[in-house]
Amino acid sequence: MPASRVINFGPGPSALPQSVLEKATQGLLNFNETGIGIAEISHRSKEFVAFLSNIESLIRTQLDVPSTHSILFTQGGGTGQFSAVVLNLLARHRLLYPELTADERVMDYILTGSWSEKAFQEAGRLGGARVNVALDARKYSKDGVSFDNVPPHGEYAFSPAPAFIYYCENETVDGVQFSADPSAQTSFPFARLPRERSGLLPLVGDHSSSFMSRPIPHLGEHAVIFAGAQKNLGPAGLTVLIVRHDCLVDVDAAAKLGAAPVPLSLSYKTLADSKSLYNTPSMLPIYITGLVLERMQELGGLTYFEALNKKKAEKVYAAIRSGEERGVFQGKVQDGSGSWMNVVFNVLGDGAESRFLTGAEEAGMKGLKGHRSVGGIRVSLYNAITESDTDKLVGYMKNFVSEAGAQAFGVKFSC
Numbered sequence: 001m002p003a004s005r006v007i008n009f010g011p012g013p014s015a016l017p018q019s020v021l022e023k024a025t026q027g028l029l030n031f032n033e034t035g036i037g038i039a040e041i042s043h044r045s046k047e048f049v050a051f052l053s054n055i056e057s058l059i060r061t062q063l064d065v066p067s068t069h070s071i072l073f074t075q076g077g078g079t080g081q082f083s084a085v086v087l088n089l090l091a092r093h094r095l096l097y098p099e100l101t102a103d104e105r106v107m108d109y110i111l112t113g114s115w116s117e118k119a120f121q122e123a124g125r126l127g128g129a130r131v132n133v134a135l136d137a138r139k140y141s142k143d144g145v146s147f148d149n150v151p152p153h154g155e156y157a158f159s160p161a162p163a164f165i166y167y168c169e170n171e172t173v174d175g176v177q178f179s180a181d182p183s184a185q186t187s188f189p190f191a192r193l194p195r196e197r198s199g200l201l202p203l204v205g206d207h208s209s210s211f212m213s214r215p216i217p218h219l220g221e222h223a224v225i226f227a228g229a230q231k232n233l234g235p236a237g238l239t240v241l242i243v244r245h246d247c248l249v250d251v252d253a254a255a256k257l258g259a260a261p262v263p264l265s266l267s268y269k270t271l272a273d274s275k276s277l278y279n280t281p282s283m284l285p286i287y288i289t290g291l292v293l294e295r296m297q298e299l300g301g302l303t304y305f306e307a308l309n310k311k312k313a314e315k316v317y318a319a320i321r322s323g324e325e326r327g328v329f330q331g332k333v334q335d336g337s338g339s340w341m342n343v344v345f346n347v348l349g350d351g352a353e354s355r356f357l358t359g360a361e362e363a364g365m366k367g368l369k370g371h372r373s374v375g376g377i378r379v380s381l382y383n384a385i386t387e388s389d390t391d392k393l394v395g396y397m398k399n400f401v402s403e404a405g406a407q408a409f410g411v412k413f414s415c
């Protein structure tokens, strides 16, 4: 690693593998032996079209996406999907149940953190249906106002027949994630979800900050899964969608029945019909994402990354627990709800947090400051963070705890 590069524990945009970045610089000059750089070549050239189709296969194979679902590429980030999901799924619902009033049409939101809350607000803003909070995890938090947990399965109150049920798999700001253990009460409550008359689940998941970090449980039952690329996959600018075929609906036909008009650039059917090339896509982010996915495949795909990510998170949580025993750190998330991707904790004592951050920077580790809305420390452990990067941070945390303990000891004896 060149001396100027540090370990980037930032929450996104986030670290990318060094080998990928080096390869990408070649592609900027000459994409796949075309003699034209990736930022210059036509998105309709056969080389780019083949590259995009290979990215689709790499995702399909590694995540085991069934043939009932299309994989689509778009722009606008997770935030764009907060709106697109509402527009497309309400159009679908209108086509299925044109007779319902706005009050009888319901969107169920599960609130486990700041990002699901933001999506919920956007749904309320767009209107067209009633918004039901199926769960607000803040009610089960230690202080009654923060997002610090995934509540047990019995606490969800779903509508009998919602147009869709929305959740965020990993809450990047709050460090809360559904458990990977399906028997845990903090796992996603798949068995409790209301189904449609057809037996299908109208389930929508924001997987932005955990996409491609571990397998997605019940993937084939989802209506829509979306993810911005800028955590585990590549640069910002690319959004990946996995959409079940019955959700690729004619939005203009739905509008004729009274649904809100949908901009064509947000319509899932338009994207699918044009093979994600309705308009010019984000070529460079797509290219880098392709290189990341190729590397993932070579390393063993999600089996490799799931084991690695679990191990990294366990190491950081163990370091937090030993800091807690010495009164130096305080974990922010309740047991069983801690994210593998974004681990959050406080450093206790006046000025201690800023000493922690300054010391980390001096040791070559950046991006550890918590989100401005919640403060504290946030360690983002996306796929490009290696076990040795994690070990370096854990070593620093241990030293920080010992030094803080020694200082406290010194103060006691000098009194």
Ligand SMILES: Cc1ncc(COP(=O)(O)O)c(C=O)c1O
Pocket: 012, 076, 077, 078, 079, 080, 115, 168, 170, 171, 172, 173, 206, 207, 208, 209, 228
């Ligand atoms: C879980 C989650 N959802 C949505 C977003 C919003 O993504 P974007 O900034 O790409 O719109 C983020 C951004 O960090 C996120 O972490």
